[in-house]
Amino acid sequence: MPAAGSEMITIVDYNGGNLRSVKRACDAVGIDSVFTSDPEAVAAADRIIFPGVGHAKAAMSTLRQSGLAEAMKTVHERGVPILGICVGAQLILDSCEEGPTDGLGLIPGQTRRFNLSDRSLKIPHMGWNEVRPTSDHPLLGGIRPGDAFYFVHSYFPCPTSNSDVFAETDYPEAFCCALGRDNLFATQFHPEKSGRLGLELLARFASWNGSAQA
Amino acid sequence: MLSRRIISCLDVRDGHLAKSVKFVNTKNIGDPIEKARAYYEDGLDELVFYDITASSEKRDIMIDVVEEVASQIFIPFSVGGGIRSVADATKLRLAGAEKININSAAAKRPELIREISDAIGAQSTVLSMDVLAVPVTAVIPSGYEIVINGGRKAMGMDAIEWAKQSEQLGAGELVVNSIDADGTREGYELKLTRVVADSVRIPIIASGGAGKPEHLYDVLTDGGADAALIASMLHYGEYTVSGLKQYLAGRGIAMRMGH
Numbered sequence: 001m002p003a004a005g006s007e008m009i010t011i012v013d014y015n016g017g018n019l020r021s022v023k024r025a026c027d028a029v030g031i032d033s034v035f036t037s038d039p040e041a042v043a044a045a046d047r048i049i050f051p052g053v054g055h056a057k058a059a060m061s062t063l064r065q066s067g068l069a070e071a072m073k074t075v076h077e078r079g080v081p082i083l084g085i086c087v088g089a090q091l092i093l094d095s096c097e098e099g100p101t102d103g104l105g106l107i108p109g110q111t112r113r114f115n116l117s118d119r120s121l122k123i124p125h126m127g128w129n130e131v132r133p134t135s136d137h138p139l140l141g142g143i144r145p146g147d148a149f150y151f152v153h154s155y156f157p158c159p160t161s162n163s164d165v166f167a168e169t170d171y172p173e174a175f176c177c178a179l180g181r182d183n184l185f186a187t188q189f190h191p192e193k194s195g196r197l198g199l200e201l202l203a204r205f206a207s208w209n210g211s212a213q214a
Numbered sequence: 215m216l217s218r219r220i221i222s223c224l225d226v227r228d229g230h231l232a233k234s235v236k237f238v239n240t241k242n243i244g245d246p247i248e249k250a251r252a253y254y255e256d257g258l259d260e261l262v263f264y265d266i267t268a269s270s271e272k273r274d275i276m277i278d279v280v281e282e283v284a285s286q287i288f289i290p291f292s293v294g295g296g297i298r299s300v301a302d303a304t305k306l307r308l309a310g311a312e313k314i315n316i317n318s319a320a321a322k323r324p325e326l327i328r329e330i331s332d333a334i335g336a337q338s339t340v341l342s343m344d345v346l347a348v349p350v351t352a353v354i355p356s357g358y359e360i361v362i363n364g365g366r367k368a369m370g371m372d373a374i375e376w377a378k379q380s381e382q383l384g385a386g387e388l389v390v391n392s393i394d395a396d397g398t399r400e401g402y403e404l405k406l407t408r409v410v411a412d413s414v415r416i417p418i419i420a421s422g423g424a425g426k427p428e429h430l431y432d433v434l435t436d437g438g439a440d441a442a443l444i445a446s447m448l449h450y451g452e453y454t455v456s457g458l459k460q461y462l463a464g465r466g467i468a469m470r471m472g473h
Contacts, residue, residue, distance in 0.1 A: 020308070
Protein backbone atom coordinates (compact mmCIF):
# COMPACT_ATOMS: atom_id res chain seq x y z
CA MET A 1 0.00 0.00 0.00
CA PRO A 2 1.31 3.48 -0.87
CA ALA A 3 2.33 5.79 1.94
CA ALA A 4 -0.08 8.53 2.88
CA GLY A 5 0.12 11.99 1.40
CA SER A 6 2.18 13.97 -1.06
CA GLU A 7 1.70 11.91 -4.25
CA MET A 8 0.56 13.68 -7.35
CA ILE A 9 -3.13 13.15 -8.03
CA THR A 10 -3.94 11.91 -11.51
CA ILE A 11 -7.34 13.11 -12.75
CA VAL A 12 -8.81 10.87 -15.44
CA ASP A 13 -9.97 12.93 -18.44
CA TYR A 14 -12.33 11.09 -20.75
CA ASN A 15 -14.55 14.01 -21.68
CA GLY A 16 -12.40 16.40 -23.68
CA GLY A 17 -11.47 18.71 -20.85
CA ASN A 18 -14.94 19.29 -19.47
CA LEU A 19 -13.93 17.74 -16.17
CA ARG A 20 -11.27 20.33 -15.46
CA SER A 21 -13.24 21.86 -12.58
CA VAL A 22 -11.83 19.12 -10.34
CA LYS A 23 -8.30 20.20 -11.23
CA ARG A 24 -9.14 23.84 -10.43
CA ALA A 25 -10.44 22.78 -7.01
CA CYS A 26 -7.25 20.77 -6.34
CA ASP A 27 -5.16 23.79 -7.35
CA ALA A 28 -7.11 25.98 -4.94
CA VAL A 29 -6.25 23.80 -1.95
CA GLY A 30 -2.63 23.33 -2.98
CA ILE A 31 -2.91 19.72 -4.15
CA ASP A 32 -0.63 18.77 -7.03
CA SER A 33 -2.62 17.17 -9.83
CA VAL A 34 -2.36 16.30 -13.48
CA PHE A 35 -5.17 15.91 -15.93
CA THR A 36 -4.67 13.03 -18.35
CA SER A 37 -6.38 10.84 -20.90
CA ASP A 38 -3.35 8.55 -21.25
CA PRO A 39 -4.20 4.99 -20.09
CA GLU A 40 -0.56 4.22 -19.19
CA ALA A 41 -0.36 7.29 -16.95
CA VAL A 42 -3.62 6.26 -15.26
CA ALA A 43 -2.52 2.64 -14.75
CA ALA A 44 0.77 3.77 -13.17
CA ALA A 45 -0.68 6.60 -11.04
CA ASP A 46 -0.19 6.91 -7.26
CA ARG A 47 -3.56 8.51 -6.58
CA ILE A 48 -6.60 8.82 -8.85
CA ILE A 49 -9.62 11.07 -9.15
CA PHE A 50 -12.21 9.59 -11.49
CA PRO A 51 -14.72 12.36 -12.24
CA GLY A 52 -17.69 12.29 -14.52
CA VAL A 53 -20.55 14.14 -16.09
CA GLY A 54 -22.94 13.29 -18.87
CA HIS A 55 -24.44 10.03 -20.02
CA ALA A 56 -23.21 6.82 -18.38
CA LYS A 57 -23.35 4.71 -21.52
CA ALA A 58 -21.48 7.31 -23.61
CA ALA A 59 -18.90 7.69 -20.84
CA MET A 60 -18.39 3.92 -20.57
CA SER A 61 -18.04 3.58 -24.30
CA THR A 62 -15.36 6.32 -24.37
CA LEU A 63 -13.55 4.66 -21.47
CA ARG A 64 -13.47 1.30 -23.28
CA GLN A 65 -12.38 2.68 -26.66
CA SER A 66 -9.60 4.77 -25.13
CA GLY A 67 -8.22 1.95 -23.00
CA LEU A 68 -9.01 3.91 -19.83
CA ALA A 69 -11.47 1.25 -18.61
CA GLU A 70 -8.67 -1.35 -18.41
CA ALA A 71 -6.32 1.24 -16.92
CA MET A 72 -8.86 1.98 -14.18
CA LYS A 73 -9.10 -1.72 -13.32
CA THR A 74 -5.31 -2.01 -13.24
CA VAL A 75 -4.78 0.99 -10.98
CA HIS A 76 -7.60 -0.19 -8.70
CA GLU A 77 -5.97 -3.61 -8.31
CA ARG A 78 -2.69 -1.89 -7.40
CA GLY A 79 -4.45 -0.60 -4.29
CA VAL A 80 -3.83 3.11 -4.80
CA PRO A 81 -6.39 5.56 -3.38
CA ILE A 82 -9.18 6.34 -5.87
CA LEU A 83 -11.94 8.94 -5.58
CA GLY A 84 -14.90 8.67 -7.97
CA ILE A 85 -17.22 11.66 -8.47
CA CYS A 86 -20.79 11.78 -9.85
CA VAL A 87 -20.94 9.61 -13.00
CA GLY A 88 -17.54 8.35 -11.84
CA ALA A 89 -19.30 7.05 -8.71
CA GLN A 90 -21.80 5.22 -10.92
CA LEU A 91 -19.40 3.64 -13.42
CA ILE A 92 -17.47 1.83 -10.67
CA LEU A 93 -20.51 -0.45 -10.17
CA ASP A 94 -21.37 -3.57 -12.20
CA SER A 95 -24.02 -1.90 -14.32
CA CYS A 96 -25.84 1.39 -14.91
CA GLU A 97 -29.49 1.80 -15.77
CA GLU A 98 -28.65 4.84 -17.91
CA GLY A 99 -28.15 3.27 -21.32
CA PRO A 100 -28.18 0.60 -19.92
CA THR A 101 -24.49 -0.16 -19.82
CA ASP A 102 -22.03 -2.36 -17.97
CA GLY A 103 -19.84 -0.53 -15.51
CA LEU A 104 -16.26 -1.20 -14.40
CA GLY A 105 -17.43 -3.68 -11.76
CA LEU A 106 -15.10 -2.45 -9.01
CA ILE A 107 -17.89 -2.55 -6.41
CA PRO A 108 -20.90 -4.91 -6.70
CA GLY A 109 -24.11 -3.05 -7.48
CA GLN A 110 -25.95 -1.02 -10.09
CA THR A 111 -27.42 2.44 -10.58
CA ARG A 112 -31.10 3.31 -10.65
CA ARG A 113 -33.07 6.25 -11.94
CA PHE A 114 -35.13 8.37 -9.57
CA ASN A 115 -38.68 7.22 -10.09
CA LEU A 116 -40.65 10.05 -8.62
CA SER A 117 -44.40 9.75 -8.61
CA ASP A 118 -44.66 13.13 -6.91
CA ARG A 119 -44.72 15.56 -9.85
CA SER A 120 -43.59 18.41 -7.64
CA LEU A 121 -40.16 16.79 -7.26
CA LYS A 122 -37.89 17.73 -10.11
CA ILE A 123 -35.56 15.54 -12.15
CA PRO A 124 -32.60 15.92 -12.18
CA HIS A 125 -32.03 16.14 -8.46
CA MET A 126 -30.19 19.46 -8.71
CA GLY A 127 -28.90 21.65 -5.93
CA TRP A 128 -27.59 21.48 -2.37
CA ASN A 129 -28.71 18.61 -0.18
CA GLU A 130 -27.72 17.21 3.19
CA VAL A 131 -25.15 14.40 3.26
CA ARG A 132 -25.68 12.07 6.21
CA PRO A 133 -22.81 9.70 7.00
CA THR A 134 -24.12 6.21 7.85
CA SER A 135 -20.75 4.82 8.95
CA ASP A 136 -17.33 6.26 9.66
CA HIS A 137 -14.93 6.88 6.82
CA PRO A 138 -11.76 9.00 6.92
CA LEU A 139 -12.92 11.04 3.90
CA LEU A 140 -16.19 11.98 5.59
CA GLY A 141 -14.56 13.12 8.80
CA GLY A 142 -15.64 16.58 9.86
CA ILE A 143 -19.10 16.46 8.29
CA ARG A 144 -21.70 17.72 10.76
CA PRO A 145 -25.48 17.24 10.76
CA GLY A 146 -27.05 19.57 8.19
CA ASP A 147 -23.94 19.93 6.04
CA ALA A 148 -24.93 20.11 2.38
CA PHE A 149 -23.12 19.30 -0.86
CA TYR A 150 -23.95 20.05 -4.49
CA PHE A 151 -25.75 17.39 -6.54
CA VAL A 152 -26.86 17.19 -10.14
CA HIS A 153 -28.00 13.75 -11.32
CA SER A 154 -30.95 11.62 -12.36
CA TYR A 155 -29.43 8.23 -11.45
CA PHE A 156 -27.96 7.12 -8.14
CA PRO A 157 -25.66 4.29 -7.01
CA CYS A 158 -27.07 1.20 -5.28
CA PRO A 159 -24.25 -0.98 -3.93
CA THR A 160 -25.36 -4.58 -3.37
CA SER A 161 -23.85 -4.69 0.09
CA ASN A 162 -24.83 -2.20 2.79
CA SER A 163 -21.26 -2.31 4.05
CA ASP A 164 -20.22 -0.39 0.91
CA VAL A 165 -22.58 2.51 1.74
CA PHE A 166 -21.01 5.38 3.71
CA ALA A 167 -23.53 8.21 3.41
CA GLU A 168 -27.10 8.86 2.38
CA THR A 169 -29.19 11.77 1.13
CA ASP A 170 -32.98 12.12 0.96
CA TYR A 171 -34.82 12.84 -2.32
CA PRO A 172 -37.43 12.22 -1.01
CA GLU A 173 -36.36 8.70 0.06
CA ALA A 174 -32.86 7.94 1.25
CA PHE A 175 -30.37 7.00 -1.45
CA CYS A 176 -26.66 6.20 -1.29
CA CYS A 177 -24.59 9.34 -1.98
CA ALA A 178 -21.17 8.03 -0.88
CA LEU A 179 -19.87 4.51 -1.33
CA GLY A 180 -16.58 2.73 -1.09
CA ARG A 181 -14.57 -0.37 -0.43
CA ASP A 182 -10.90 -0.58 0.56
CA ASN A 183 -8.88 1.86 -1.56
CA LEU A 184 -11.90 3.10 -3.54
CA PHE A 185 -14.28 5.84 -2.40
CA ALA A 186 -16.86 7.69 -4.46
CA THR A 187 -19.41 10.46 -4.05
CA GLN A 188 -22.54 11.10 -6.07
CA PHE A 189 -22.24 14.78 -5.10
CA HIS A 190 -19.61 17.15 -6.50
CA PRO A 191 -16.93 18.09 -3.92
CA GLU A 192 -15.38 20.46 -6.48
CA LYS A 193 -18.64 22.47 -6.57
CA SER A 194 -19.51 22.21 -2.88
CA GLY A 195 -17.73 25.22 -1.45
CA ARG A 196 -15.50 24.91 1.60
CA LEU A 197 -16.82 21.47 2.65
CA GLY A 198 -16.08 20.04 -0.78
CA LEU A 199 -12.57 21.45 -0.85
CA GLU A 200 -11.96 19.94 2.59
CA LEU A 201 -13.02 16.53 1.32
CA LEU A 202 -10.58 16.82 -1.60
CA ALA A 203 -7.81 17.85 0.81
CA ARG A 204 -8.57 14.79 2.98
CA PHE A 205 -8.42 12.58 -0.11
CA ALA A 206 -4.97 13.98 -0.96
CA SER A 207 -3.58 12.61 2.31
CA TRP A 208 -5.78 9.48 2.61
CA ASN A 209 -3.89 6.21 3.07
CA GLY A 210 -6.45 4.21 1.08
CA SER A 211 -8.00 2.37 3.99
CA ALA A 212 -11.66 2.68 4.97
CA GLN A 213 -10.68 2.38 8.64
CA ALA A 214 -11.12 5.74 10.32
CA MET B 215 -33.96 17.76 2.15
CA LEU B 216 -33.08 19.61 -1.04
CA SER B 217 -32.38 23.26 -0.25
CA ARG B 218 -33.90 26.14 -2.15
CA ARG B 219 -31.14 28.10 -3.81
CA ILE B 220 -30.19 31.76 -3.68
CA ILE B 221 -28.50 32.74 -6.91
CA SER B 222 -26.95 36.07 -7.66
CA CYS B 223 -26.70 37.50 -11.13
CA LEU B 224 -23.81 39.74 -12.11
CA ASP B 225 -24.29 41.68 -15.33
CA VAL B 226 -20.87 42.15 -16.84
CA ARG B 227 -20.06 44.72 -19.51
CA ASP B 228 -16.51 44.88 -20.91
CA GLY B 229 -15.32 42.98 -17.83
CA HIS B 230 -17.01 45.33 -15.35
CA LEU B 231 -20.04 44.77 -13.20
CA ALA B 232 -23.15 46.60 -14.36
CA LYS B 233 -26.68 46.70 -13.06
CA SER B 234 -29.62 47.47 -15.26
CA VAL B 235 -32.89 49.09 -14.29
CA LYS B 236 -35.73 47.98 -16.54
CA PHE B 237 -33.02 47.00 -19.03
CA VAL B 238 -31.94 50.59 -19.72
CA ASN B 239 -29.50 53.00 -18.01
CA THR B 240 -26.92 50.39 -17.05
CA LYS B 241 -24.36 51.67 -14.59
CA ASN B 242 -21.00 50.30 -13.51
CA ILE B 243 -20.82 49.14 -9.91
CA GLY B 244 -17.44 47.46 -9.59
CA ASP B 245 -15.34 44.37 -10.11
CA PRO B 246 -17.46 41.26 -10.78
CA ILE B 247 -14.90 38.78 -9.47
CA GLU B 248 -14.41 40.61 -6.20
CA LYS B 249 -18.19 40.73 -5.67
CA ALA B 250 -18.63 37.08 -6.64
CA ARG B 251 -15.93 36.00 -4.23
CA ALA B 252 -17.47 37.93 -1.35
CA TYR B 253 -20.89 36.36 -2.00
CA TYR B 254 -19.32 32.89 -2.26
CA GLU B 255 -17.65 33.32 1.11
CA ASP B 256 -20.94 34.48 2.57
CA GLY B 257 -22.72 31.29 1.45
CA LEU B 258 -24.15 32.03 -2.00
CA ASP B 259 -25.46 28.83 -3.64
CA GLU B 260 -24.89 29.65 -7.27
CA LEU B 261 -23.70 32.45 -9.55
CA VAL B 262 -24.81 33.73 -12.92
CA PHE B 263 -22.58 35.89 -15.07
CA TYR B 264 -24.44 37.65 -17.80
CA ASP B 265 -22.36 39.25 -20.53
CA ILE B 266 -23.98 42.45 -21.75
CA THR B 267 -20.92 43.53 -23.72
CA ALA B 268 -22.15 45.22 -26.86
CA SER B 269 -19.08 45.02 -29.08
CA SER B 270 -17.98 41.63 -30.33
CA GLU B 271 -14.24 42.45 -30.12
CA LYS B 272 -14.54 42.81 -26.35
CA ARG B 273 -16.36 39.50 -25.90
CA ASP B 274 -13.20 37.58 -25.15
CA ILE B 275 -12.85 39.55 -21.92
CA MET B 276 -15.70 37.35 -20.68
CA ILE B 277 -13.60 34.21 -21.20
CA ASP B 278 -10.95 35.73 -18.91
CA VAL B 279 -13.58 36.62 -16.32
CA VAL B 280 -14.98 33.05 -16.45
CA GLU B 281 -11.52 31.49 -16.04
CA GLU B 282 -10.77 33.75 -13.11
CA VAL B 283 -14.07 32.93 -11.41
CA ALA B 284 -13.63 29.20 -12.02
CA SER B 285 -10.25 29.23 -10.31
CA GLN B 286 -11.52 31.01 -7.18
CA ILE B 287 -15.13 30.07 -6.64
CA PHE B 288 -16.25 26.51 -6.00
CA ILE B 289 -20.00 26.60 -6.42
CA PRO B 290 -21.92 26.08 -9.66
CA PHE B 291 -21.93 29.05 -11.96
CA SER B 292 -23.55 29.74 -15.26
CA VAL B 293 -22.70 32.15 -18.00
CA GLY B 294 -25.07 33.78 -20.44
CA GLY B 295 -25.34 36.62 -22.90
CA GLY B 296 -24.86 36.45 -26.63
CA ILE B 297 -24.52 32.65 -26.89
CA ARG B 298 -25.60 31.61 -30.39
CA SER B 299 -23.92 28.28 -31.08
CA VAL B 300 -22.51 25.07 -29.65
CA ALA B 301 -19.05 26.56 -30.26
CA ASP B 302 -19.85 29.57 -28.04
CA ALA B 303 -21.16 27.25 -25.33
CA THR B 304 -18.19 24.87 -25.49
CA LYS B 305 -15.69 27.71 -25.24
CA LEU B 306 -17.31 29.00 -22.04
CA ARG B 307 -17.58 25.47 -20.62
CA LEU B 308 -13.88 24.85 -21.14
CA ALA B 309 -13.14 28.20 -19.48
CA GLY B 310 -14.93 26.79 -16.42
CA ALA B 311 -18.63 27.65 -16.66
CA GLU B 312 -20.75 24.90 -15.15
CA LYS B 313 -23.90 25.87 -17.02
CA ILE B 314 -24.70 27.79 -20.15
CA ASN B 315 -27.56 30.24 -20.27
CA ILE B 316 -29.25 30.78 -23.60
CA ASN B 317 -32.02 33.26 -24.29
CA SER B 318 -32.67 35.34 -27.44
CA ALA B 319 -30.86 33.04 -29.86
CA ALA B 320 -32.99 30.10 -28.65
CA ALA B 321 -36.22 32.10 -28.92
CA LYS B 322 -35.31 32.85 -32.52
CA ARG B 323 -34.14 29.31 -33.28
CA PRO B 324 -35.43 26.75 -30.75
CA GLU B 325 -33.27 23.91 -32.14
CA LEU B 326 -30.30 25.64 -30.49
CA ILE B 327 -31.52 24.23 -27.17
CA ARG B 328 -31.31 20.67 -28.49
CA GLU B 329 -27.90 21.25 -30.07
CA ILE B 330 -26.38 22.66 -26.89
CA SER B 331 -28.10 20.10 -24.68
CA ASP B 332 -26.77 17.24 -26.84
CA ALA B 333 -23.28 18.72 -26.71
CA ILE B 334 -22.94 19.58 -23.01
CA GLY B 335 -25.86 17.77 -21.34
CA ALA B 336 -29.29 18.90 -20.21
CA GLN B 337 -28.01 19.50 -16.67
CA SER B 338 -25.76 22.25 -18.02
CA THR B 339 -28.26 23.80 -20.43
CA VAL B 340 -30.26 26.64 -18.92
CA LEU B 341 -32.96 28.41 -20.87
CA SER B 342 -33.62 31.99 -19.83
CA MET B 343 -36.83 33.58 -20.90
CA ASP B 344 -37.74 37.25 -20.74
CA VAL B 345 -41.47 37.54 -20.26
CA LEU B 346 -43.91 40.42 -20.60
CA ALA B 347 -47.53 40.42 -19.40
CA VAL B 348 -49.86 41.09 -22.34
CA PRO B 349 -53.61 40.84 -22.98
CA VAL B 350 -54.82 37.25 -23.44
CA THR B 351 -55.21 36.34 -27.12
CA ALA B 352 -55.48 33.14 -29.14
CA VAL B 353 -51.70 33.26 -29.75
CA ILE B 354 -50.83 34.15 -26.14
CA PRO B 355 -53.44 32.24 -24.10
CA SER B 356 -51.52 32.59 -20.83
CA GLY B 357 -51.21 36.36 -21.12
CA TYR B 358 -47.42 36.04 -20.90
CA GLU B 359 -45.38 36.67 -24.02
CA ILE B 360 -41.73 35.95 -24.78
CA VAL B 361 -39.71 39.06 -25.64
CA ILE B 362 -36.07 39.49 -26.65
CA ASN B 363 -33.49 42.26 -27.04
CA GLY B 364 -33.92 43.37 -23.46
CA GLY B 365 -37.69 43.48 -23.81
CA ARG B 366 -37.78 45.57 -26.96
CA LYS B 367 -38.96 42.88 -29.37
CA ALA B 368 -42.07 40.72 -28.89
CA MET B 369 -41.79 37.20 -30.30
CA GLY B 370 -45.47 36.24 -30.55
CA MET B 371 -44.71 33.15 -28.41
CA ASP B 372 -46.67 32.12 -25.32
CA ALA B 373 -44.36 31.81 -22.31
CA ILE B 374 -45.97 28.62 -20.99
CA GLU B 375 -45.80 26.90 -24.38
CA TRP B 376 -42.19 28.00 -24.72
CA ALA B 377 -41.34 26.62 -21.28
CA LYS B 378 -42.80 23.22 -22.20
CA GLN B 379 -41.10 23.21 -25.59
CA SER B 380 -37.74 24.13 -24.01
CA GLU B 381 -38.01 21.22 -21.60
CA GLN B 382 -38.75 18.84 -24.48
CA LEU B 383 -35.81 20.20 -26.46
CA GLY B 384 -33.43 19.44 -23.60
CA ALA B 385 -33.24 22.44 -21.29
CA GLY B 386 -32.34 21.29 -17.78
CA GLU B 387 -33.45 24.40 -15.96
CA LEU B 388 -35.46 27.56 -16.66
CA VAL B 389 -34.80 31.14 -15.62
CA VAL B 390 -38.09 33.00 -15.71
CA ASN B 391 -37.42 36.71 -15.86
CA SER B 392 -40.32 39.13 -15.66
CA ILE B 393 -39.61 42.26 -17.68
CA ASP B 394 -42.49 43.97 -15.89
CA ALA B 395 -40.97 43.33 -12.47
CA ASP B 396 -37.29 43.65 -13.41
CA GLY B 397 -35.60 46.51 -11.60
CA THR B 398 -38.74 47.59 -9.74
CA ARG B 399 -37.73 45.95 -6.42
CA GLU B 400 -41.44 45.45 -5.76
CA GLY B 401 -41.42 41.67 -5.77
CA TYR B 402 -41.29 38.79 -8.23
CA GLU B 403 -44.15 38.17 -10.66
CA LEU B 404 -45.51 35.27 -8.57
CA LYS B 405 -48.33 34.20 -10.85
CA LEU B 406 -45.91 33.84 -13.76
CA THR B 407 -43.38 31.71 -11.86
CA ARG B 408 -46.19 29.56 -10.46
CA VAL B 409 -47.77 28.79 -13.84
CA VAL B 410 -44.39 27.99 -15.38
CA ALA B 411 -43.38 25.81 -12.40
CA ASP B 412 -46.66 23.92 -12.69
CA SER B 413 -46.23 23.24 -16.40
CA VAL B 414 -42.71 21.72 -16.46
CA ARG B 415 -40.72 19.25 -14.40
CA ILE B 416 -37.34 20.97 -14.51
CA PRO B 417 -36.20 23.46 -11.83
CA ILE B 418 -37.38 27.08 -12.08
CA ILE B 419 -35.24 30.07 -11.17
CA ALA B 420 -37.34 33.18 -10.56
CA SER B 421 -35.84 36.45 -11.72
CA GLY B 422 -36.78 40.10 -11.68
CA GLY B 423 -38.26 42.29 -8.99
CA ALA B 424 -36.57 41.20 -5.74
CA GLY B 425 -36.20 44.12 -3.32
CA LYS B 426 -37.00 42.73 0.12
CA PRO B 427 -36.42 39.41 1.92
CA GLU B 428 -40.20 38.77 1.91
CA HIS B 429 -40.10 38.72 -1.89
CA LEU B 430 -37.76 35.73 -1.81
CA TYR B 431 -39.99 33.96 0.69
CA ASP B 432 -43.05 34.59 -1.49
CA VAL B 433 -41.49 33.30 -4.69
CA LEU B 434 -40.06 30.18 -3.01
CA THR B 435 -43.49 29.34 -1.55
CA ASP B 436 -46.47 30.77 -3.48
CA GLY B 437 -44.37 31.33 -6.59
CA GLY B 438 -43.31 27.66 -6.75
CA ALA B 439 -39.70 28.54 -7.62
CA ASP B 440 -36.76 26.26 -6.80
CA ALA B 441 -34.35 29.16 -6.70
CA ALA B 442 -34.52 32.92 -6.35
CA LEU B 443 -32.24 35.11 -8.40
CA ILE B 444 -31.19 38.41 -6.87
CA ALA B 445 -28.92 41.21 -7.97
CA SER B 446 -29.25 44.75 -6.67
CA MET B 447 -30.29 43.58 -3.18
CA LEU B 448 -26.71 42.35 -2.78
CA HIS B 449 -24.73 44.56 -5.14
CA TYR B 450 -25.35 47.78 -3.21
CA GLY B 451 -24.65 46.12 0.13
CA GLU B 452 -28.17 46.53 1.43
CA TYR B 453 -28.56 42.81 2.23
CA THR B 454 -26.15 39.90 2.69
CA VAL B 455 -26.47 36.31 1.50
CA SER B 456 -26.12 34.94 5.02
CA GLY B 457 -28.66 37.42 6.38
CA LEU B 458 -31.21 36.48 3.71
CA LYS B 459 -30.64 32.79 4.35
CA GLN B 460 -31.11 33.20 8.07
CA TYR B 461 -34.36 35.04 7.44
CA LEU B 462 -35.66 32.37 5.03
CA ALA B 463 -34.55 29.45 7.21
CA GLY B 464 -36.31 31.15 10.13
CA ARG B 465 -39.51 31.11 8.10
CA GLY B 466 -39.17 27.38 7.39
CA ILE B 467 -37.54 27.40 3.95
CA ALA B 468 -34.88 24.68 3.49
CA MET B 469 -31.60 26.54 3.17
CA ARG B 470 -27.98 25.47 3.02
CA MET B 471 -26.26 27.29 5.87
CA GLY B 472 -22.53 27.98 6.05
CA HIS B 473 -20.41 27.88 2.94
